[in-house]
Amino acid sequence: MSTVAKAKGFKHSKPGLWLSIGTSAFGAVTIYKDVKKARTESDxxxxxxxxxGAAALITGTALLVRELRQLGDDDVLLG
Known part of the structure; x- marks a missing residue:
């Protein structure tokens, strides 16, 4: 399997999905700050x-978790 094919498959592998979920966690911090600022400004x-944005983040994370569960042991990068 070529390196390019492995890189394309990374997004749908367990490590790729975990990385996406971790990235979503950083997005949650930003949303928390936005909510806090909006409340402070009464905006x-x-x-x-x-x-x-929080609803979109939750939905996206739920989709990633579902894909991770469906992936099971059929991981592209593990062979």
Whole structure:
């Protein structure tokens, strides 16, 4: 298998999915800060924007977890 093919398969491998989930955790920190700032400023529109972002982050993470569970032992990089 070529290096390019392995790199393309990384996104759908266990390590790739775990990396994506970890990246989502950093996004959660940003959303938390946005919510806190919006509350401090009493800015309803910014608060709604942060909450919609949080919903998207939760949905995306749930999809990654589901794909990780479906992957099981059929990991592309492990052979």
């Amino acid at each position: 309803t529109l910014k608060l709604i924007n942060a909450l919609v």
